[in-house]
Each structure stands twice: as structure tokens, then as C-alpha cells.
Amino acid sequence: MIGLVHPEPTSVAALGAMALGFAAFLLGLGLARGRAGKPAPSEGGRRDGGSMAGVAVQSIGFAAVGIGPILTSLKPGSPFAIGEAAVVLGLMALTVALFFTASRAMGRNWAIVARTRGDHELVTWGPFAWVRNPIYTGLFAFMLAMALAFGHWRGLIIGVPLYWIGTWMRVTREEALLRAQFGEAYDAYAARVKRFVPGLV
Known part of the structure; x- marks a missing residue:
């Protein structure tokens, strides 16, 4: 694994942008958990x-990208380091925006494990008007x-396939639950809105 993720040079600025984005993501995750609560047995x-x-x-896919040495040899003020940090910040802003808006739209419907509630709503507004799985797009x-940020591009060779295999495993189960609960309404929604990228897939 260490050989696979032999690091490319990165910068402290990129790592700082990653840390800032991760902190914002954790805040969004905490808010989502607070809104969702726990469903009562009834x-x-x-x-x-x-x-x-x-x-x-999915987690193993992230580990393939995240685990390994980090080589911060880029000069912090160099154009490449600044550009790298800006791209990292942009990607994390997209992640946080998709997660926050999607989990807010879902409200009490949001959960890590695939489930529906007795009062579950079919959420088709917010980012769900554009894609059916905005959180998975954001996590990518x-x-x-x-x-x-870590300089671990080689890790994507394993990380990306594992992430999408895990995502597919989750999506198929989630869709089965939604079809069981909403029937034709979900089929109509799925027919007009793509899973991950608007108009593509």
C-alpha cells in the first residue's frame, strides 16, 4: 500500500485547505445527525x-487514498502551491455544499444506514432536483x-473503483427501499433525474 501511494510533492497550504474543508464537513455531519434523530419503534x-x-x-477506498506518507516539499507561496490549495478548497466546498444542502433537504429522512421511516417523504427538491444521490457525488x-492535498494520486487507482463499488452497493439497497415505499412516484422521479451527474449518469 505504501508503494502505491508514494507521495507526489504537496504543500502546507493544500493541507490547510483540506483541514478547513474537513472541519466544515464534520460540522455539516453533526448538524445532519441532529436533524435526523432516532426513529421511534412506532x-x-x-x-x-x-x-x-x-x-x-467506500471507507477502504478512502483509506487507499488517505494512508501513506505526505511530502510537503512545494514552496508555500509558489503559484503551483497556491493553485493546488485553491483546487482542494474548491473540491471541499463542493463536498460541503452538496452534503449540507442534501442533508438539510432530507431532514429527519437522512441516515447513514439505508432506511425509510413511516413518515418518510420522497425528497425531490434542493440538490435532489438535479441528481438523486448528491451526497455520494460530494464524497467523490x-x-x-x-x-x-496529500499527493496520493496513485491511491486513486484502487480508491476510485472501491468507492464506486461501495456506492453502488448502497444505492441499490436504498433504491429498493424507496421503490417499496413510493412505487410509481419514485419510478417517475428516477426516470427524469440521473443518479450522480445531471444529464449524464
Whole structure:
């Protein structure tokens, strides 16, 4: 693994941008958890604990990119270092914006594990008007930001396939729950809105 993620030169500025973005993401995650709360047993709905296998595969993908030495040999004030930090900050801003707006739109519907509630709503507004899985798109931007900030581009060789395999594992289970609860309404939504990238896929 260490050989795979042999670092490319990066800068303290890029690492600082990554740390700032990560702190903002953790804040968004805390707010999402607070809004969601815990469903009461009487609320009904369904839960698919098997989606956590997808979370595990995604996490291994992130580890493939994140683990390894970091070589901060770029001069902090150089144009390349400044540009690198700006791209990292932009990618993390996209991650945070997608996560925050999506989890806010979902409200009590948001959860890490695939589930629906008895009072679950089919959320089609906010970023869900453009893509069905904005959080997964945002997390992919997170992975790219991490690879750039840490200088671990080689880790993407393993990280990207694992991330998308894990994402597919989660999406298929989540879609099955939504189809079971909303039927034709979800099918109509899925027919007009792509999963990850507007108008593409």
C-alpha cells in the first residue's frame, strides 16, 4: 500500500485547505445527525443494515487514498502551491455544499444506514432536483481533494473503483427501499433525474 501511494510533492497550504474543508464537513455531519434523530419503534418504515457493507467498501477506498506518507516539499507561496490549495478548497466546498444542502433537504429522512421511516417523504427538491444521490457525488469530490492535498494520486487507482463499488452497493439497497415505499412516484422521479451527474449518469 505504501508503494502505491508514494507521495507526489504537496504543500502546507493544500493541507490547510483540506483541514478547513474537513472541519466544515464534520460540522455539516453533526448538524445532519441532529436533524435526523432516532426513529421511534412506532414510526414504521424499513431498514436495510446490509448497506453498511457498502459503507465499509467506500471507507477502504478512502483509506487507499488517505494512508501513506505526505511530502510537503512545494514552496508555500509558489503559484503551483497556491493553485493546488485553491483546487482542494474548491473540491471541499463542493463536498460541503452538496452534503449540507442534501442533508438539510432530507431532514429527519437522512441516515447513514439505508432506511425509510413511516413518515418518510420522497425528497425531490434542493440538490435532489438535479441528481438523486448528491451526497455520494460530494464524497467523490472529497476523495479527489484528499488525493490532491496529500499527493496520493496513485491511491486513486484502487480508491476510485472501491468507492464506486461501495456506492453502488448502497444505492441499490436504498433504491429498493424507496421503490417499496413510493412505487410509481419514485419510478417517475428516477426516470427524469440521473443518479450522480445531471444529464449524464
